[in-house]
Amino acid sequence: MSPLPNRRDEEVRRLLDTPHPAVPVDLAARAVLRGRRIVRRRRIEHTVLWALLVAAAIAGIVLAVLAWPDHSTPPVPSDNWWPTNGPN
Amino acid sequence: MSPPAPGETAKGVDLNARLPSHGGVGRRRAAADSRRDAEFAAFTAGAGGRLLHTATLLTGDPAAADRLLTAVLARVYADWFRMRADDPYEQARSELVRRFHHRPWWNRPRGGDLDRLTGQERLVVTLRFFEGVAEEQTAAQLGLPADRVRAICARATATLRSRPATPAAASVAEARSARAAREQRAAHAGKAGPGTPGGSPAADGPAGARDPVAASSPSGPSGSHRYEGTP
Numbered sequence: 001m002s003p004l005p006n007r008r009d010e011e012v013r014r015l016l017d018t019p020h021p022a023v024p025v026d027l028a029a030r031a032v033l034r035g036r037r038i039v040r041r042r043r044i045e046h047t048v049l050w051a052l053l054v055a056a057a058i059a060g061i062v063l064a065v066l067a068w069p070d071h072s073t074p075p076v077p078s079d080n081w082w083p084t085n086g087p088n
Numbered sequence: 089m090s091p092p093a094p095g096e097t098a099k100g101v102d103l104n105a106r107l108p109s110h111g112g113v114g115r116r117r118a119a120a121d122s123r124r125d126a127e128f129a130a131f132t133a134g135a136g137g138r139l140l141h142t143a144t145l146l147t148g149d150p151a152a153a154d155r156l157l158t159a160v161l162a163r164v165y166a167d168w169f170r171m172r173a174d175d176p177y178e179q180a181r182s183e184l185v186r187r188f189h190h191r192p193w194w195n196r197p198r199g200g201d202l203d204r205l206t207g208q209e210r211l212v213v214t215l216r217f218f219e220g221v222a223e224e225q226t227a228a229q230l231g232l233p234a235d236r237v238r239a240i241c242a243r244a245t246a247t248l249r250s251r252p253a254t255p256a257a258a259s260v261a262e263a264r265s266a267r268a269a270r271e272q273r274a275a276h277a278g279k280a281g282p283g284t285p286g287g288s289p290a291a292d293g294p295a296g297a298r299d300p301v302a303a304s305s306p307s308g309p310s311g312s313h314r315y316e317g318t319p
Contacts, residue, residue: 008249011248016217018201020137022137027154028161031158031162034158034162035161035164035165036165038163038165038166
């Protein structure tokens with residue numbers, strides 16, 4: 001929190017402030033190949049998940065259309081156990 | 089509908105310019121990929137050295153740093169279009185910190201400039217002093233309170249500034265026996281020093297007057313830390 005430069009901090013900074021190590025020449029190429037693999041895997045995952053989602057939606061719609069109950073005619077109670085023709 | 093044109097493959101990238109086959113996906117994706125390749129190559133050429141330095145400071149081992157940085161850069165490459173206006177360097181650094189922070193316990197860093205620090209102290213010291221990240225930002229990234237980060241930083245600084253002493257004892261008993269041996273050696277040398285036929289205390293000069301232990305064993309292991317005086 002102190003805005004003033006600290007002598008101890010400066011010492012540690014100087015300790016860390018060495019020249020950068022040499023970067024291997026194929027580091028970027030390896031990273032790119034691995035990154036492409038990640039991208040491809042991600043793309044496949046997204047494709048599969050979207051396909052599943054679309055298939056589930058279509059299946060839900062089809063099931064709803066096929067199995068929707070028909071309420072246009074009231075159900076006729078036929079097999080009740082209690083008498084239905086008046087009291088007594 | 090057409091395979092990627094050979095002219096559109098990554099220019100200026102020495103990646104043998106092999107793009108993944110796009111079948112019939114189209115040339116828009118190929119163009120995006122080539123743009124990503126070019127931008128990523130520029131970014132790596134600019135920031136690779138510094139990132140590798142950070143990774144080396146963290147892991148303490150060039151091979152481990154190389155592996156860590158490859159994974160981090162691959163992730164940055166894959167997320168290149170997800171970060172719209174963010175700084176890719178910030179992204180890479182936070183990814184580096186995240187990966188290093190969540191390493192398993194058997195993958196402990198050893199060696200390097202920060203050999204005597206633990207993994208968390210390495211992270212804090214590197215972020216604060218090498219990368220120049222603010223205290224609050226470091227705390228937020230590591231999921232710690234800012235006071236804790238300050239305390240860790242102070243402790244690591246003290247550890248780094250202390251002289252590289254003898255390696256730490258494995259146990260308390262070992263430390264006690266080592267100290268007893270040291271005291272015994274010192275007492276023995278102090279007793280035998282004046283009686284030595286070769287060297288009289290006057291020959292040792294002012295060093296003998298200042299420090300009898302150091303004067304009695306001029307070529308001992310403690311000789312390197314003895315104050316030699318100004319010429």
